[in-house]
Amino acid sequence: MGNPDVARIFYEVADLLELQGVSFKPQAYRRAAAAIEQLEVDIADAVREGRHKEIPGVGAAIAKKIEEIVDTGRLAYLDELKSEVPAGLLEVLMIPDVGPKTAMQLHRELGISSVAELKEAVESHRLQSLKGFGAKTEERILLGIRTLESSGGRTLLGEARPVARAYLAHVMACVPDVPASICGSLRRGRDTIGDIDILVASDSPDEVSEAFASYGLVSEVLARGSTKSSVLLQNGLQVDLRVVEASSYGAALQYFTGSKEHNVIVRKIGVERGLKVNEYGVFERGTERPVAGDSEESVYEALGLPWIPPELREDAGEVSAALDGKLPSLVDASDIRGDFHIHTDWSDGSDTIEEIASAAANLGYEFVAITDHSQSLTIANGLSPEKLRRQLGEIGRVGDKHADDITVFSGSEVDIKPDGSLDFPSSLLRELDVVIASIHSKMKMPKADMTKRMTKALESGDVDILGHPTARIIGRREPVEVDLEEIFEVAADAGVAMEVNAFPDRLDLRDVHCRLAKEHGVPVAIGTDSHSVRHLEYLELGTITARRGWLEKGDVLNTFRPNDIRKRLSGRRS
Numbered sequence: 001m002g003n004p005d006v007a008r009i010f011y012e013v014a015d016l017l018e019l020q021g022v023s024f025k026p027q028a029y030r031r032a033a034a035a036i037e038q039l040e041v042d043i044a045d046a047v048r049e050g051r052h053k054e055i056p057g058v059g060a061a062i063a064k065k066i067e068e069i070v071d072t073g074r075l076a077y078l079d080e081l082k083s084e085v086p087a088g089l090l091e092v093l094m095i096p097d098v099g100p101k102t103a104m105q106l107h108r109e110l111g112i113s114s115v116a117e118l119k120e121a122v123e124s125h126r127l128q129s130l131k132g133f134g135a136k137t138e139e140r141i142l143l144g145i146r147t148l149e150s151s152g153g154r155t156l157l158g159e160a161r162p163v164a165r166a167y168l169a170h171v172m173a174c175v176p177d178v179p180a181s182i183c184g185s186l187r188r189g190r191d192t193i194g195d196i197d198i199l200v201a202s203d204s205p206d207e208v209s210e211a212f213a214s215y216g217l218v219s220e221v222l223a224r225g226s227t228k229s230s231v232l233l234q235n236g237l238q239v240d241l242r243v244v245e246a247s248s249y250g251a252a253l254q255y256f257t258g259s260k261e262h263n264v265i266v267r268k269i270g271v272e273r274g275l276k277v278n279e280y281g282v283f284e285r286g287t288e289r290p291v292a293g294d295s296e297e298s299v300y301e302a303l304g305l306p307w308i309p310p311e312l313r314e315d316a317g318e319v320s321a322a323l324d325g326k327l328p329s330l331v332d333a334s335d336i337r338g339d340f341h342i343h344t345d346w347s348d349g350s351d352t353i354e355e356i357a358s359a360a361a362n363l364g365y366e367f368v369a370i371t372d373h374s375q376s377l378t379i380a381n382g383l384s385p386e387k388l389r390r391q392l393g394e395i396g397r398v399g400d401k402h403a404d405d406i407t408v409f410s411g412s413e414v415d416i417k418p419d420g421s422l423d424f425p426s427s428l429l430r431e432l433d434v435v436i437a438s439i440h441s442k443m444k445m446p447k448a449d450m451t452k453r454m455t456k457a458l459e460s461g462d463v464d465i466l467g468h469p470t471a472r473i474i475g476r477r478e479p480v481e482v483d484l485e486e487i488f489e490v491a492a493d494a495g496v497a498m499e500v501n502a503f504p505d506r507l508d509l510r511d512v513h514c515r516l517a518k519e520h521g522v523p524v525a526i527g528t529d530s531h532s533v534r535h536l537e538y539l540e541l542g543t544i545t546a547r548r549g550w551l552e553k554g555d556v557l558n559t560f561r562p563n564d565i566r567k568r569l570s571g572r573r574s
């Protein structure tokens with residue numbers, strides 16, 4: 001049970017209490033949840049030392065509940081609350097822009113208790129009869145429902161990955177020394193995933209399925225057999241287990257990693273060579289003699305192919321590239337030397353520059369860039385020019401202190417205003433090491449206007465990186481309308497890099513756009529957009545996205561040494 005899990009339980013309690021019309025208590029749970037999210041230490045350690053009671057907002061009652069969660073992995077109070085509220089109403093809360101108050105009003109006054117019922121009510125304009133609801137609200141709710149539907153109940157890669165890794169670690173600890181892996185879309189690194197797939201090779205499948213079903217975070221065992229089991233976790237994710245014989249492990253790993261489209265092509269190549277490919281192995285047609293299967297490499301080799309990295313297996317030309325010996329040599333997590341996009345407590349982050357620098361140095365980074373918001377972004381406590389100048393002093397001090405272990409670049413995430421101008425004067429931007437320019441306002445411009453707005457910023461001569469270029473938020477906000485090909489052409493000429501924003505709900509540029517940027521000769525810069533030291537670990541999600549975009553080491557600025565980055569970026573100021 002990590003801190004985010006405990007926080008999530010309390011947020012859920014708060015929502016449920018609010019749905020029941022309880023006042024004050026929901027705020028108390030939310031305050032505690034937020035404090036736990038921000039906590040520097042592991043909540044389980046805090047409980048062991050009795051220090052969880054010192055967390056701001058945690059009184060005696062909540063402290064007891066934290067103990068219960070840490071001890072048992074669940075909270076009886078939450079289960080109780082859940083049983084009192086229609087399950088469909090919780091789903092209604094997942095619609096963007098619909099909070100507990102609105103959901104409760106809809107339930108009370110129109111008897112709505114599911115997303116389907118709400119959609120029906122919106123479409124027949126029944127909401128307009130309610131106090132405070134107009135045509136605009138209906139439209140917004142309908143858009144929210146569509147966004148929810150298009151996300152299809154999928155889970156962010158960044159949320160599912162740690163869950164899957166912890167689960168796999170549990171299974172591997174119970175049944176040591178057997179091959180085991182995550183497969184499916186999670187292994188391919190897709191930005192959202194449907195469920196988690198775990199594959200294990202073992203001669204004692206019952207032992208494996210026992211270990212699988214006994215995991216502490218399982219809320220329900222959906223199916224249990226010796227080769228296939230399924231469970232539902234407390235956070236709603238489904239996890240499927242397959243157990244195969246060691247001689248089939250590679251074939252099963254290849255098969256269950258997918259994608260389906262990739263596997264169709266792989267099987268076709270098999271047919272051309274007189275081979276049958278399935279999850280048990282590669283077999284000679286007719287004689288059924290097995291020719292490969294224990295490792296993934298052996299499966300691809302039997303087909304005359306080199307091993308293809310899972311991130312590329314999307315039927316996007318990877319098999320023909322493999323046949324031609326033209327697979328890219330993908331950038332690897334170990335090539336990445338630092339992070340280009342970090343907020344501190346100078347704007348809307350929660351940690352100091354010193355805390356970020358120390359944490360990044362501990363992670364083995366060679367550089368970090370401090371890029372707080374600019375003045376226009378008042379909701380994010382953007383910096384005035386004077387404050388930014390003062391911050392430069394502090395960045396310099398921290399940088400000097402850590403000179404032996406990490407380079408701290410000064411920087412800014414400067415707003416691109418609706419007219420395409422930047423939120424700081426050129427003279428100030430030229431004092432900074434790294435300038436990210438981003439759009440945070442007026443996202444609904446027509447495509448031509450948005451393209452003009454961004455190209456003007458790129459051509460200003462003051463920008464190093466275009467931040468989260470499409471501004472999408474997965475499951476919540478569609479990308480802005482912009483002509484990316486034109487953006488890439490202009491960026492290539494202006495020497496501006498594209499960001500791969502690695503925050504779990506952004507991953508922007510996304511995979512296919514990374515590839516397009518590369519084709520236009522535009523490098524990418526990965527930035528976590530961290531607002532806390534806890535977010536620094538998202539860097540790997542950016543690397544996975546870059547890999548899915550076929551990027552090699554040389555395409556990613558984060559692989560350069562700090563001195564070379566400095567040289568490259570200083571071109572902007574000459």
Ligand SMILES: [Zn+2]
Pocket residue numbers: 413438440467468
């Ligand atoms: Zn931003």
Ligand SMILES: [Zn+2]
Pocket residue numbers: 341343413529
């Ligand atoms: Zn940011």
